[in-house]
Amino acid sequence: MSKKRRENETESGPVTPHVPVDRFGFLKQEHGNSPERFSKARSTSSTDHDREERKVRKWRKMIGVGGSDWKHYARRKPNVVKRRIRKGIPDCLRGLVWQLISGSRDLLLMNPGVYEQLVIYETSASELDIIRDISRTFPSHVFFQKRHGPGQRSLYNVLKAYSVYDRDVGYVQGMGFIAGLLLLYMSEEDAFWLLVALLKGAVHAPMEGLYHARLPLVQQYLFQLESLVRELIPKLGEHFTQEMINPSMYASQWFITVFSYSFPFPLALRIWDVFLSEGVKIVFKVGLALLRYCQDELVRLPFEKLIHALKNFPEDAMNPDTLLPLAYSIKKSVNEIMMESKGGKKNSSSSSLFYEAPLGYSIEDVRPNGGIKKFKSSVYSNCAKRPS
Amino acid sequence: MGSSSGQPEFDYLFKVLLIGDSGVGKSSLLLSFTSNTFDDLSPTIGVDFKVKYLTIGEKKLKLAIWDTAGQERFRTLTSSYYRGAQGIIMVYDVTRRDTFTNLSDIWAKEIDLYSTNQDCIKMLVGNKVDKESERAVTKKEGIDFAREYGCLFLECSAKTRVNVEQCFEELVLKILETPSLTAEGSSGGKKNIFKQNPAQTSSASSSYCCGS
Ligand SMILES: Nc1nc2c(ncn2[C@@H]2O[C@H](COP(=O)(O)OP(=O)(O)OP(=O)(O)O)[C@@H](O)[C@H]2O)c(=O)[nH]1
Ligand SMILES: [Mg+2]
Numbered sequence: 001m002s003k004k005r006r007e008n009e010t011e012s013g014p015v016t017p018h019v020p021v022d023r024f025g026f027l028k029q030e031h032g033n034s035p036e037r038f039s040k041a042r043s044t045s046s047t048d049h050d051r052e053e054r055k056v057r058k059w060r061k062m063i064g065v066g067g068s069d070w071k072h073y074a075r076r077k078p079n080v081v082k083r084r085i086r087k088g089i090p091d092c093l094r095g096l097v098w099q100l101i102s103g104s105r106d107l108l109l110m111n112p113g114v115y116e117q118l119v120i121y122e123t124s125a126s127e128l129d130i131i132r133d134i135s136r137t138f139p140s141h142v143f144f145q146k147r148h149g150p151g152q153r154s155l156y157n158v159l160k161a162y163s164v165y166d167r168d169v170g171y172v173q174g175m176g177f178i179a180g181l182l183l184l185y186m187s188e189e190d191a192f193w194l195l196v197a198l199l200k201g202a203v204h205a206p207m208e209g210l211y212h213a214r215l216p217l218v219q220q221y222l223f224q225l226e227s228l229v230r231e232l233i234p235k236l237g238e239h240f241t242q243e244m245i246n247p248s249m250y251a252s253q254w255f256i257t258v259f260s261y262s263f264p265f266p267l268a269l270r271i272w273d274v275f276l277s278e279g280v281k282i283v284f285k286v287g288l289a290l291l292r293y294c295q296d297e298l299v300r301l302p303f304e305k306l307i308h309a310l311k312n313f314p315e316d317a318m319n320p321d322t323l324l325p326l327a328y329s330i331k332k333s334v335n336e337i338m339m340e341s342k343g344g345k346k347n348s349s350s351s352s353l354f355y356e357a358p359l360g361y362s363i364e365d366v367r368p369n370g371g372i373k374k375f376k377s378s379v380y381s382n383c384a385k386r387p388s
Numbered sequence: 389m390g391s392s393s394g395q396p397e398f399d400y401l402f403k404v405l406l407i408g409d410s411g412v413g414k415s416s417l418l419l420s421f422t423s424n425t426f427d428d429l430s431p432t433i434g435v436d437f438k439v440k441y442l443t444i445g446e447k448k449l450k451l452a453i454w455d456t457a458g459q460e461r462f463r464t465l466t467s468s469y470y471r472g473a474q475g476i477i478m479v480y481d482v483t484r485r486d487t488f489t490n491l492s493d494i495w496a497k498e499i500d501l502y503s504t505n506q507d508c509i510k511m512l513v514g515n516k517v518d519k520e521s522e523r524a525v526t527k528k529e530g531i532d533f534a535r536e537y538g539c540l541f542l543e544c545s546a547k548t549r550v551n552v553e554q555c556f557e558e559l560v561l562k563i564l565e566t567p568s569l570t571a572e573g574s575s576g577g578k579k580n581i582f583k584q585n586p587a588q589t590s591s592a593s594s595s596y597c598c599g600s
Contacts, residue, residue, distance in 0.1 A: 129459070132411045139428045173410065173431040173459050214464045248465055252434030261433060304452065307437045 019142070024265050025184065027140045056090045063097065070100045082277065086328060088320070089273045095185035101277045103202035104194035115189045118161035126163040126171035130156055137176040144180060154188045155180055161192050162199075169199065172211040174256040181260045181268065204279035210256055221255045222247040224337050225284060231333055232288055236295045243303045250310035254287050255280075262311070263318065270320040282327065284334045289327035293317045398441065398450040400573040402563055403472055404556070407495055408479035409487040410458030413515040416546035417479060418455050421556055426547050432457040434465050442560065449560060463498070470502035474569045475509045475559045482514040482543065483522040488529070496537055507569055509562045510539035513555050518545040 020028040062081070063070045074081050089097045099105045124130075134152050138144045143151035158179045163171040175195075182191035199208040209217030225247045230237035240246075253261045259271045274282045291298065294309070294317055301309055317323060406414040415429045415436065422440045436455040443449065454473075456466040470476070478495050480487040491512070499510065512534045514525060527543060534541035540558055544551035563569045 129410070133431055136428065136430050139430070172461050173457065174433050176431075211461070213461065215461065218465070248434060248468075249437065252465055256433055261430065304437070304439050311436075 021142055024269075025142045026138075026265060027142070027145075052090070055087075056092060059084070059090050059093050059097075063093065063100065067096055067100045067105065070097075074101075085273050085277045086324070088270050091269075094269070094273070095190070098182070098185060098272070098276055099190055099194060101203070102194050102197045104190065104197040107197055107202060108190060108193040111193070115161055115192050118164050118192075119157045119188075122161075122164040124160050124163040124170070125167075127160060130159045130163065130171050130176075133173060133176050138180045141180075141184070143184060151183065154183050154191075157188050158183065158192050158195065162195050165192075165196065166199065166208065168213075169208055169211045172256075174253065174261065175211065177257040177260040181272065207280070215256075218252060218255055221280070221284075222251060225251055225287060228284060228288060228333055228337060229291060232330065233292050233295055236291055236299055239299045239306075243306055245303065245306055245310070249307055251287060254283055258283060259286065267318050267320045267323065270324055274324070279338075281334050281338050284338075285327040285330045286323065288330050288334070289323055290317055292330075293323065293326060398448045400447060400564070400570060401450045401452060402474045402560065402569075402573045404451055404453045404475040404477065404559065405469060405473040406453065406455045406477050406479060407466075407498065408458055409481070409484075409490050412458065412479045412481040412484070412487050413546045414458065414479050415455050417477075417513070417515060417544070417552060417555070418453060420546040420549055420552045422453075424549070426549075431459070434462065435469055440556070442557070444557065444560060444564070447564065451556065451560070460494075467498065467502045470499065471504045472572075473503065473508055474505060474563050474573055475511065476503065477511045477513055477555065477559065478539070479513045479515055480525065481516050482525050482530075483516055483519050485524040488514075488525045488533075491533065492537075505569070507566050509559055509566065509569070510537065511555065511559045511562075512537070512539045512541045514541075514543040515546055517543045517550065518548045 022028055061069075062073050062084070064073075085097075085101070099108075134144075134156055135147065137155060141151070143149075144155060146152065155176065159171055159176060162175070162179075163169070169175075178198075179191055179195060182194050186194070197203065198206075199211070200206055201208075207217070209215075209220075226237075229240065229247075258275055260268050263271075271282060271286055290313055294313060297314075298306060298309060406418060408414055410431060415432050416426060418436075418438055419429065420426055422438050432455060434457055438453050438455065440451045440453060441449065442451060454469045456462070456469060476499055478491055478499075480491055482488075499508075512530060514527070514530050517523075530541055530543065533539075540562060542551050542555050542558065544555055546552060563573070
């Protein structure tokens with residue numbers, strides 16, 4: 001029986017036939033990103049299946065055909081949307097919803113042909129650096145595994161295009177994991193614009209400072225994380241001080257790759273759902289939740305074991321259904337700190353959850369003709385030169 | 389940690405740092421040394437840390453090894469880890485000439501800037517010698533560089549494990565021959581050298597700031 005099946009599979013497609021992969025496409029025997037332990041629990045019983053189906057139906061209704069109802073719904077019922085996103089976006093709708101909540105859809109529509117231009121005609125000083133890292137990005141995923149296969153080519157194109165689009169950022173290691181994650185859920189062009197939306201701050205604070213020379217935003221976030229640990233998990237904060245553990249030893253990659261570098265894929269996806277809708281606060285919250293969840297263990301460890309533990313959290317801590325509720329429950333201080341870092345610019349209304357202050361405008365206010373051009377040029381002009 | 393037994397688990401503790409361009413094989417070298425394996429590794433983001441125990445002669449040694457990200461942009465995160473290192477391994481890829489020329493243009497300067505140990509032992513390592521047909525830097529050039537900069541020198545392959553242990557052992561032997569370094573690294577003084585808090589060092593932290 002297995003022989004016959006194997007033949008069929010070999011003929012049928014480009015996917016490496018003999019290697020078992022999990023439901024996200026990662027090779028099963030690999031550690032690290034393999035989410036098998038979580039998918040096992042999923043869709044086993046028929047009630048789970050029913051629940052998932054009901055959820056998808058609700059979501060479909062909420063976003064409308066091709067996302068047509070989304071903005072309306074999000075404006076009318078921001079809290080419903082927020083709550084549903086926190087429970088996890090259905091995997092089959094994830095790509096579309098990510099584009100809607102990040103504002104990247106609008107960027108794409110406003111800039112027809114731009115991506116193609118960047119990919120085909122422009123050259124980048126980072127090309128060799130990017131090529132060198134392509135095979136080192138999600139090497140255990142079938143999509144990216146094949147040398148010069150479609151996955152690797154898309155990844156290269158997106159990163160190259162971005163490095164041309166924004167020469168101040170260029171290419172920084174870690175961006176590949178973000179682009180790779182996006183490419184598992186959308187086309188190259190969509191992934192590119194989502195990257196733009198994030199780095200240029202279409203909806204939330206711009207991320208580009210994570211990648212600029214001297215990594216100013218990484219430094220800032222690490223500094224803020226350290227004070228948050230001291231404030232919210234004082235016992236652990238004290239232990240870190242004693243053992244001379246510094247957040248740059250474990251948390252740089254949390255921020256630089258938004259947990260896409262070394263965390264189990266199902267957890268990374270759930271974090272990304274919330275990250276795109278609520279912004280970088282969730283990175284702090286998840287980080288703090290992890291530390292808090294493990295603190296009894298961590299406070300007992302000496303320096304070297306501590307460092308290891310901070311890069312290898314136990315399985316139960318990485319279960320999204322355990323960790324995320326814990327992260328959501330951390331509220332006050334993170335919000336305060338993030339407010340401070342915006343220079344005290346408090347956003348007046350809480351209902352503008354999704355479209356607050358993108359580069360000074362709000363996307364939904366932008367109407368055809370004049371308005372769109374304005375937004376478009378303001379985003380695009382960042383690529384040539386950014387006053388800083 | 390064995391401290392409960394009253395007897396220290398090692399005679400010396402040394403801090404070793406791996407530096408060099410991205411992709412030259414620093415992490416592979418470390419993995420090959422600490423766990424005898426060779427895997428396709430992702431780029432290092434920031435820093436990594438591993439411990440390895442060695443016995444040389446009668447001496448029990450503990451190496452605390454920091455593996456740094458090679459990409460230029462990450463140097464703000466890695467520069468503070470030079471502090472207090474007794475040994476620094478500069479790695480280049482014998483098949484990529486630019487990784488060799490960057491040693492004098494960049495990495496040697498980084499050491500001068502950030503290393504706090506006058507007597508710190510430097511070692512030059514040319515990796516990936518298994519790709520002999522693609523070699524772009526001769527062994528002679530490596531030797532000349534090492535002589536000029538006063539470092540030890542070896543060529544190795546993280547993949548075939550040729551000379552991997554020797555890299556670390558030669559470095560450690562040389563450290564052991566240097567009284568000022570062994571004094572710091574002896575188990576009596578271990579606390580100080582093991583726990584170097586990079587954030588509290590000079591320049592890297594100056595950009596910490598909340599305002600925008
Ligand atoms: N043939 C061969 N390939 C090697 C050897 N050492 C490393 N590589 C490969 O070179 C690539 C880079 O290796 P890494 O160890 O990740 O390089 P690195 O210096 O740590 O790079 P960064 O973390 O980005 O600074 C990987 O694809 C390795 O498989 C070697 O001795 N021989
Ligand atoms: Mg590395």
